[in-house]
Every structure is written in C-alpha cells, then in structure tokens.
Amino acid sequence: MERNAVQSPFFSIVTPNHNSGGDLERCIKSLRENQAAFEHIIIDDASSDDGFLWAEEQAASGSSPELVLRRNPENLGPGGTRNRGLNLVTGRYVLFCDADDYLAPEALDSLKAEIEAFEYPDVVVFRYRLHCPHGDMDSVQLCTAPIEHSRREAFGDFMRDTIVSSPWGKAIRADRACALKFPALPVAQDSLYNLDLFGRAERILYLPTVLYHFDKRSDGSLTRKPFSNQELDKFHGSWQVFEDHYRRHFAATHGLLLLEVRGLRFVGMDFIMRQGINKTRDDSRVRRVVLTQLRQTSWTALRQLSLKEKALLMIYALSPSLSRQLIRRSQYAS
Numbered sequence: 001m002e003r004n005a006v007q008s009p010f011f012s013i014v015t016p017n018h019n020s021g022g023d024l025e026r027c028i029k030s031l032r033e034n035q036a037a038f039e040h041i042i043i044d045d046a047s048s049d050d051g052f053l054w055a056e057e058q059a060a061s062g063s064s065p066e067l068v069l070r071r072n073p074e075n076l077g078p079g080g081t082r083n084r085g086l087n088l089v090t091g092r093y094v095l096f097c098d099a100d101d102y103l104a105p106e107a108l109d110s111l112k113a114e115i116e117a118f119e120y121p122d123v124v125v126f127r128y129r130l131h132c133p134h135g136d137m138d139s140v141q142l143c144t145a146p147i148e149h150s151r152r153e154a155f156g157d158f159m160r161d162t163i164v165s166s167p168w169g170k171a172i173r174a175d176r177a178c179a180l181k182f183p184a185l186p187v188a189q190d191s192l193y194n195l196d197l198f199g200r201a202e203r204i205l206y207l208p209t210v211l212y213h214f215d216k217r218s219d220g221s222l223t224r225k226p227f228s229n230q231e232l233d234k235f236h237g238s239w240q241v242f243e244d245h246y247r248r249h250f251a252a253t254h255g256l257l258l259l260e261v262r263g264l265r266f267v268g269m270d271f272i273m274r275q276g277i278n279k280t281r282d283d284s285r286v287r288r289v290v291l292t293q294l295r296q297t298s299w300t301a302l303r304q305l306s307l308k309e310k311a312l313l314m315i316y317a318l319s320p321s322l323s324r325q326l327i328r329r330s331q332y333a334s
Contacts (some may be wrong), residue, residue, distance in 0.1 A: 011038040011107035012091035016081035030102035046075040079182030079189035094177035096167035107211040122201035124171040128212040154204035159258035188238040210309030227274040260301035
C-alpha cells in the first residue's frame with residue numbers, strides 16, 4: 001500500500017526499544033497498512049541485540065521514510081526514553097506503542113476517521129487484546145458505539161483501572177501529550193503520566209474497537225519477575241508518589257474515595273498477586289504493606305471492588321498461604 005510520507009503526519013507513534021529483537025520488526029510492519037500519514041519515532045535504549053539495527057537498515061534504504069530513529073547514549077528506562085520521543089513529535093496526535101506489541105491492521109485509519117468525526121477530542125481511548133501464555137482475551141468493553149465522555153467520567157474510569165494505566169491504548173492530542181512528562185520513577189511512571197493526562201483533558205472519546213495487541217507471552221513479563229523486597233520497595237515507593245500527587249492536585253476536585261479504591265487494587269490486589277505468583281514463602285514485609293493499606297481504607301471503597309477481589313483480600317488477611325494456593329491454582333499461574 002502506498003503511503004504518503006511527505007505530508008505532515010497526522011500521527012506520531014512513540015516506541016521505546018530495549019532488546020526487543022524481532023518483535024520490533026513486527027511492531028514497525030503493523031503500521032504499514034494505513035493510509036493516514038504518520039511518523040514512527042523509535043528510541044533505542046542502549047540495546048545489546050540486533051533488533052534496532054534492522055530498523056536502521058530500513059531507514060537507510062529509503063523503504064521506510066516514516067521512521068525517526070535515535071539511540072540513547074546510556075540506558076534511560078522506558079519513561080525517560082518516551083520523554084525523548086515526545087520531544088521529537090511533529091504529528092497532531094500521539095500514540096505510544098511498545099516495541100514488543102503492535103497495532104491492529106488499519107488502526108490509524110480507523111482512529112483518524114473517528115477523531116475527525118468527533119471534531120478532534122483531547123484523548124481517544126480504545127480497547128486492546130491481551131496475549132498471554134494461557135490464551136488471549138480482550139479488554140473490558142467500555143461502550144458499544146463511539147461515545148464522548150467528560151473529564152470527571154474518564155478520570156473515574158482511569159482511577160478504577162477501567163482505562164488501562166499503561167501509556168498505550170490511547171490517541172492523545174499532541175499538545176496535551178507533549179505538555180506532560182514521564183516522572184523519574186523506577187516503575188509505574190505511566191500511572192502518574194496518565195493521572196495528569198485524565199486530570200487535565202476536557203473531551204475524551206471512547207471507542208469499542210480493539211486496536212492494540214499487548215503481548216505478555218515473553219518470559220520477561222513484569223508480573224512474572226521475582227517479587228523481591230527490592231521490587232516491593234520500588235512499587236510501593238511509586239505508589240506513595242502517586243498518592244501524594246493525587247492528594248495535592250486532585251483530591252479537592254475528585255475526593256479521596258477513588259484514591260482508596262485504586263490503593264486497594266494496586267497495593268492490595270497487585271502485591272498479593274505478585275507475591276502469590278512469584279514467592280515460594282510468605283513475606284512479612286508484603287503483608288505489612290497490604291494490611292496497612294486495608295486498615296487505611298473505608299468500607300465504602302471496599303464495597304466498590306468485585307466479589308472476587310473482596311474475597312481474595314479477606315482470605316489474604318486471614319491466611320496468606322491459602323490465598324497463595326488459590327492464586328497458583330488459577331489461570332495466572334499457568
């Protein structure tokens with residue numbers, strides 16, 4: 001399909017790359033079946049494999065004029081690498097796409113049509129397909145037809161994790177996207193970026209379409225890394241930064257209930273799941289953090305969780321070993 005790479009791009013796709021191997025090629029090629037003009041900004045974060053070399057060869061040959069390639073002189077991590085990509089954006093809308101993921105065929109054309117039909121909203125939220133070792137599943141269906149939501153509605157959906165906290169899964173108006181930066185945190189930089197994004201965006205469009213493929217089949221998936229005390233400190237430290245930022249900038253407008261619900265999911269459920277999948281024994285430090293979060297949470301927030309979530313939290317409070325057994329017998333341990 002012939003692509004117009006001369007006109008100003010409608011989309012800027014920002015991809016951080018670190019040792020993604022052949023997955024980067026899949027990511028690049030997934031964008032080619034689109035008529036919409038785009039640039040693909042790929043920042044290599046000090047890789048030691050040959051995946052980025054293939055992209056450089058494509059750009060040098062002239063066969064991929066949409067590629068904008070840079071190398072970090074040293075490893076900056078995904079947040080700092082995305083920030084560098086944002087500094088190069090020239091398109092009207094920004095999408096983030098990880099190097100080991102890819103977009104659905106003609107995803108950009110579909111997005112452009114909806115953006116124009118709804119007169120250029122600040123953010124477009126779309127669905128994704130999760131590829132796991134135990135099978136594939138689609139993300140929650142937010143709507144049955146394209147529909148615009150207010151900031152308050154979308155902010156609530158983000159805080160409840162109905163809208164994924166990852167940077168991908170959204171098309172963001174470039175002036176909004178580039179006005180924000182990913183913070184210098186060891187993990188969960190994307191949560192803070194999206195907190196500010198949905199706290200400032202005025203018009204948010206929801207689409208019912210699956211346009212992104214999130215691939216977690218790799219053995220390096222974050223949720224399968226050993227949940228050591230060092231990892232606990234990283235995640236809990238990032239949560240405390242998120243909590244403080246929310247209290248200072250959003251509590252007056254949105255209240256604290258959303259923060260409590262998110263805390264139950266990200267400090268309670270997430271830590272319990274990681275410990276259950278990756279630990280061979282109970283860890284008293286994880287237990288202290290989780291129980292402290294539970295004690296600080298109101299019954300109103302607890303009631304907003306699903307029955308399964310409430311049951312797991314209660315079982316963990318009574319018997320961490322039993323909760324670990326239940327988790328390991330579930331699909332997450334496959």
